[in-house]
Amino acid sequence: MAYDSLAFAAFLAVVAGCYQLCPARWRRWYLIATSYTFYGMWSVGFALLLGSVTAIAYVVARRVQDADDDRARRRWFNLGLVLLLLPLITFKYASWLGGGLASLIGGPAWVSSLQAIRLLAPVGISYYTLKLVGYLIDVYIGVESAGDFIGLATHAVFFPQILAGPIHRAGDFLKQIAEPKVPSAAMMGSGVRLILFGLFKKLVLADRLGLVVDQVFGRPDAFSGILLAAACYLFVIQVYMDFSGLTDIAIGAGRMFGIEAPQNFDAPFFARSIPEFWRRWHMTLTSWLTDYVFMPLRVALRDLGQLGLVISLMINMVLVALWHGASWTFVAFGLVHGCYLAVSSLSQRPRQKLYAATGWDKIHPVTGPIVTFHLVVAGAVFFRAGSVREAVHILQRVGAALVDAVMHFGSGVAAQVASGVTQLNWGAQDAWIALGAAVLAETVHLLRRNGRSVSGVLAVPPWLRLGTAYALAVAILLWGQAESKQFIYAQF
Numbered sequence: 001m002a003y004d005s006l007a008f009a010a011f012l013a014v015v016a017g018c019y020q021l022c023p024a025r026w027r028r029w030y031l032i033a034t035s036y037t038f039y040g041m042w043s044v045g046f047a048l049l050l051g052s053v054t055a056i057a058y059v060v061a062r063r064v065q066d067a068d069d070d071r072a073r074r075r076w077f078n079l080g081l082v083l084l085l086l087p088l089i090t091f092k093y094a095s096w097l098g099g100g101l102a103s104l105i106g107g108p109a110w111v112s113s114l115q116a117i118r119l120l121a122p123v124g125i126s127y128y129t130l131k132l133v134g135y136l137i138d139v140y141i142g143v144e145s146a147g148d149f150i151g152l153a154t155h156a157v158f159f160p161q162i163l164a165g166p167i168h169r170a171g172d173f174l175k176q177i178a179e180p181k182v183p184s185a186a187m188m189g190s191g192v193r194l195i196l197f198g199l200f201k202k203l204v205l206a207d208r209l210g211l212v213v214d215q216v217f218g219r220p221d222a223f224s225g226i227l228l229a230a231a232c233y234l235f236v237i238q239v240y241m242d243f244s245g246l247t248d249i250a251i252g253a254g255r256m257f258g259i260e261a262p263q264n265f266d267a268p269f270f271a272r273s274i275p276e277f278w279r280r281w282h283m284t285l286t287s288w289l290t291d292y293v294f295m296p297l298r299v300a301l302r303d304l305g306q307l308g309l310v311i312s313l314m315i316n317m318v319l320v321a322l323w324h325g326a327s328w329t330f331v332a333f334g335l336v337h338g339c340y341l342a343v344s345s346l347s348q349r350p351r352q353k354l355y356a357a358t359g360w361d362k363i364h365p366v367t368g369p370i371v372t373f374h375l376v377v378a379g380a381v382f383f384r385a386g387s388v389r390e391a392v393h394i395l396q397r398v399g400a401a402l403v404d405a406v407m408h409f410g411s412g413v414a415a416q417v418a419s420g421v422t423q424l425n426w427g428a429q430d431a432w433i434a435l436g437a438a439v440l441a442e443t444v445h446l447l448r449r450n451g452r453s454v455s456g457v458l459a460v461p462p463w464l465r466l467g468t469a470y471a472l473a474v475a476i477l478l479w480g481q482a483e484s485k486q487f488i489y490a491q492f
Helices: 006-021 025-042 043-068 070-105 108-119 123-139 149-157 170-178 185-218 225-255 274-280 281-298 306-324 328-346 348-358 364-385 388-409 413-421 428-449 453-459 462-479
Strands: none
Touching: 006 025, 025 043, 025 149, 043 070, 043 123, 043 149, 070 123, 123 149, 123 170, 123 281, 149 170, 185 225, 185 428, 185 462, 225 364, 225 388, 225 428, 274 281, 274 328, 274 364, 281 306, 306 328, 328 348, 328 364, 328 388, 364 388, 428 462
C-alpha cells in the first residue's frame, strides 16, 4: 500500500478517525494493531520478523540494563547488535557479499540463491533496524531506560514511518507515546496540508522530472552531452522532491495521531558546503550515523590526528551509501562524498583566511551554494547510473559537453537541447509545470527554514488555510502524473 495511493488515503482516514474515538487506555494497543495490519498487508512473514526483532531488542536491552558488571553488559550488548543486524545483512547484503566471494572462489549456484534472498527483503527493514539498534545503544550508554515494551513495539512498527522514516529516536518517540493524546484540530489540519504538499511534490514535480531522467539514463548514449547534463541536474531535483515529499507524507500522517516526527530536510540546495549539505539532507540518517558511528570512530582514532579524521569520514560516508543498498555504485557515491568532506574539513582554516583576505567571504553566501550544488550533482551520477563505468562515462561526456559550450559561448546548445527533446516523451507544458512546481516547493521550504511556516499558518485565517489545502488538491488532480512511480527511497 503505497503512500500516494487511494488505498492508503482511505486506510489513514479510517484509522485516524477511529483513533479519535478510542479510549485513552487503548490507544497504544490500537496503534500497534493498526500498524501491524498495515505492515502485514505486504507479508505476514515480514510482520512476524519485525515482531521477533523487536522482542529481541527489548529482552537484550533489559539484560544490558540489569547486568551486574560491565563485562556482562558488553556481552549482552554485542549479542544484541549481532542479532539485530543479522536480518538486515542477510536480506540486503548477502547476495552482494556472496557475489564478491564467488568471484574469488566460485560457486554460482549458491550465489543465485542468495540473490533470491535479496529479492525477499522486508519492506522498511533498514529503517526499523536503525531505530532498534539506536534504542539498544541508548540503553547501553544509559540515556534510555528499557522498561516499556508496548512503547518500543509501537516505535518500531508505527505505520506512517515504517516505509521510509524519518528515523525517529526512541527517546523522543517513547515520550510522546507514553500517554498518547488525541491530536487537536490544528495539528490534524497541519498534517493534512503537509500530506497534500508531499503528494504535490511527488506527483506534480518528481514523477514529471522522472520521465526525462528515466529516458535519458536508460539510453545515455542516445542523447547529446548537454541533454545528459540536464538529466543529471534534474535527477538531483527529482530525488529531493520525491524523498522530501515522502517524508512530508510520513510526518503529516503521524500528526493525525498526535506524533510529531523530526524534520528530515532543511533546504539542502542552499547549503554553502558539502558538510552543511549533509547536515540538511536526510538529517535523521546522517545524525544517527554521526552519533553512533562517526563520533565513536573519531574518538577511537583521535591519536591519528587528521588521518584519523579522514578515515572516520570515509567509513561514515561509505556506510551512508551502503545503507541505500549493496552496490558498487553506492560505494563509489560514498567515497566521492567522503573525499568531499575530507577536503572540506582539512582546508577549512586556509579557505577562511583566503576568503577574508580577498573579500570572497562577502560573496560566498552566493557562490557557496552554487559550487556545492554542482558537486552534489556530480556525485549523484554514481547514485543513479547502472554501473561505476557508466557513471564515469556519463561524467566524461557531460564534462566535455559543458567545456565545449563554454569555449564556444554556448553555440549550438539550444539546438542540441531542442533536438534531444524531440526524442523525449516530454513537452513544453511539462517543463512549465515542473518549473512552477519547483519554485513553489522551494519557496515553502525556505519559509519553513526561516521558521515562518508554523507561525505563519497559525496567523492566517481559517478560510485561507482551507484554501491552501484545496489548491494543493486541485493541482494534484490537474497536473499530477496519472501513473505514479514508486517512491525512490521506499526501496531502501
